[in-house]
Amino acid sequence: xxxxxxxxxxxxxxxxxxxxxxxxxxxWGKMNPGQMLAHCSAALETATGVRPMKQALIGKVLAPxxxxxxxxxxxxxxxxxxxxxxxxxxxxxxxxxxxxxxxxLESFCQRGPEEAGKQTHSxxxxxxxxxxxxxAYKHLDHHLxxxxx
Numbered sequence: 283x284x285x286x287x288x289x290x291x292x293x294x295x296x297x298x299x300x301x302x303x304x305x306x307x308x309x310w311g312k313m314n315p316g317q318m319l320a321h322c323s324a325a326l327e328t329a330t331g332v333r334p335m336k337q338a339l340i341g342k343v344l345a346p347x348x349x350x351x352x353x354x355x356x357x358x359x360x361x362x363x364x365x366x367x368x369x370x371x372x373x374x375x376x377x378x379x380x381x382x383x384x385x386x387l388e389s390f391c392q393r394g395p396e397e398a399g400k401q402t403h404s405x406x407x408x409x410x411x412x413x414x415x416x417x418a419y420k421h422l423d424h425h426l427x428x429x430x431x
Contacts, residue, residue, distance in 0.1 A: 283355060285415035286387065286422070287395055295419065298426045299384070304376040306429040310360040317370040318425050319379035324368045325421055326386040329401055329414050330393060337407035338365075345406045352406075353416055358424040365404045390418065 284291045306315050313321060327333035337345075352358070390398065395411025403409050409417065 283416055284419045284423070285412065286418040287391060287411075287415040291419055292387070292391060295422050295426070296384070296387070298431045299380065299422075302380070302426065302429055302431040306431060309428055309430060311428055313370060313428075314373070315429055316374035316376040316379050317372075318428065319376065319383050320370040320374045321364070321368050322422060322425055323379065323383045323386050324370070326383070326390055326418065328404065329398055329418055330386060330390050331397070331401050332386075335365075335402050335404040337402055338404055341403075341405035341407060349406060352420075353413055357427070358420060360428075362424070367404070387418075387422075 286292050286295065302315055302319075304315055308314070308318075324333065328335050395415055397411070398414035399409065399411035401409075401414065403414075403417075406413075406417075
C-alpha cells in the first residue's frame, strides 16, 4: 500500500503536484486547483496537529463500517463526502497554496508516523501513524487525479 511516509511514494505525489497548474481542468467536483490545494492543506493541518479536531458523532457511528474500505487499496470515489470545515469556497492564490501544501507535507513527513498517530481525524477518530500516512497519500492522489495531475 502506498503511504506518504515512503520517500518514493512522496516523490510521485510531489512530481504530480509540480505538474498541476492554475488552469488545470477539473474532472469532477466544484473546486478549482487553488481551492483544492487549500482543501488538502486543511486536511494536512489536522494530520500535523496544527488544526486539532474531535471526532464527529457521525464518524463515531459510521467509521467502523467504512474504515477498511477507505484505508484499503481502492481509490476514493469521485465526489466523496468531506468534512464541512475543509470545504473551500473562496478563490485562493494558486502559487501560495501550492507552497503551503508542500511545506505541510514536508512537516508531516518529518514528524513521522509516531507523531501523526497522536492526532484525531474528524471522521475516523484515532488513526495509527501508518493509517495517517496511507490516508494522506490517498487523499492527495484523489485530488491530483481530479485535475489530471
